[in-house]
Amino acid sequence: MKLTPLSVALALCVTICPVLAGTARAHEVEIVRVDGTAEVRGADGKPGPAVKPGTRVPPGGTITTGDNGKVVVKLQNSGFAVLDNKSKLEVNRASNGALGVLRHVTGWIYYALSRTAHRDRQAQIQTSVAVLGIRGTRFLVVILPDRQEVGMRKGTINVESPEGEFELNRADEKAEFDAYKEQGRAAVEKEQEDFRKYQESTKKEFAEYVREFSLGANRQAVFDGKRVREQALSAQLLKDMEAAEFYAGEWLDKVQD
Numbered sequence: 001m002k003l004t005p006l007s008v009a010l011a012l013c014v015t016i017c018p019v020l021a022g023t024a025r026a027h028e029v030e031i032v033r034v035d036g037t038a039e040v041r042g043a044d045g046k047p048g049p050a051v052k053p054g055t056r057v058p059p060g061g062t063i064t065t066g067d068n069g070k071v072v073v074k075l076q077n078s079g080f081a082v083l084d085n086k087s088k089l090e091v092n093r094a095s096n097g098a099l100g101v102l103r104h105v106t107g108w109i110y111y112a113l114s115r116t117a118h119r120d121r122q123a124q125i126q127t128s129v130a131v132l133g134i135r136g137t138r139f140l141v142v143i144l145p146d147r148q149e150v151g152m153r154k155g156t157i158n159v160e161s162p163e164g165e166f167e168l169n170r171a172d173e174k175a176e177f178d179a180y181k182e183q184g185r186a187a188v189e190k191e192q193e194d195f196r197k198y199q200e201s202t203k204k205e206f207a208e209y210v211r212e213f214s215l216g217a218n219r220q221a222v223f224d225g226k227r228v229r230e231q232a233l234s235a236q237l238l239k240d241m242e243a244a245e246f247y248a249g250e251w252l253d254k255v256q257d
Contacts, residue, residue: 029057029091029099032074032251036085037066059093059100065107072248075099078123079113079255082244101126104141110244112138112255115155126162129223133158136257140241148223151237152215155257159221159228160212167227169207 031038032053040048043060057063057073065071065083073081073089076099083089087107092100104127113123115136125132127141129148137155142148150159159166215221215230220237222229245252 028074029061029076030074031055031057031063031071032080033072033248035070036068038069038071038083039064039066057091059091062088062090062105064088070247072251074251075102075113077114079111079257080248080251081112082110082248082252084108084244099123103127104143106143108140108142108144108240110138110140110241110248112248112252112257114256122158129162130221131160131162133160138241138252138255138257140237140244142237142240149220149237150215150223151220151233151241152217153241154217156214156216158212159215161210161226164226165209165211166213167207168210168213169227169229170231 031040031051034051034053034055038051040051040055040057041062041064042048042058048058048061049055051063051071063071063073063083065085065087067085069083069085071083073083073091075081075091078099081089081102084107087109088105089109090103090105092102094100102123102125104125111125111134113134113136122133122135125134125141127143127148129143130150132139132141132150134155134157137157138153139155139157140149140151140153142150150157213228213230218233220231220233222231
């Protein structure tokens with residue numbers, strides 16, 4: 001059979017077009033699940049169409065959840081973000097079209113970012129209290145008037161002050177507890193409960209002034225202005241993370257972190 005230029009072009013399109021479409025889609029930020037009310041706005045601040053699965057967030061645009069809203073956002077091929085109610089996230093792009101800086105404006109947002117997608121460059125999340133540098137990890141950020149926290153599920157992030165230095169306070173709880181046990185409470189079956197109670201009753205802290213610090217798995221940072229307390233992950237923050245993981249498990253399972 002003789003091939004004409006038209007038939008060759010059609011054959012190439014059948015082969016290449018799906019690949020190009022898949023590549024283009026990988027560079028989109030889109031909603032994959034929504035419950036309750038949510039709104040997407042463009043970089044110009046104008047509201048977009050009604051939010052539903054498949055709604056795309058344009059470069060420089062924002063996604064905001066209402067009083068009863070909750071959404072899961074696919075961040076290109078970088079991972080996913082889970083926004084609870086009354087939360088707002090701004091999504092930007094780098095010059096090459098890849099995911100740029102995320103600006104966590106307000107609220108409660110769980111992030112699961114792929115290590116493979118950020119092997120050569122860090123992702124960055126800006127908040128009012130810190131700038132977070134990430135290569136691949138899972139964590140929760142809470143920015144509310146009365147609560148500013150970052151909690152780590154797995155991996156490590158770099159926490160940098162947007163201006164000036166942090167007064168970083170770390171509690172040497174384990175060393176204190178070891179001394180406490182030597183005074184007579186060495187029952188193995190009670191050790192874990194004793195430790196928990198002892199954490200609440202007395203904490204020895206060490207303060208240092210730093211521009212940035214690392215936060216690892218099962219740890220959290222609590223912000224009060226420039227004063228930061230690094231401590232073990234609280235039961236409340238762990239509960240919040242588990243709620244996000246249950247809600248978005250179908251998508252979070254796809255993240256290679």
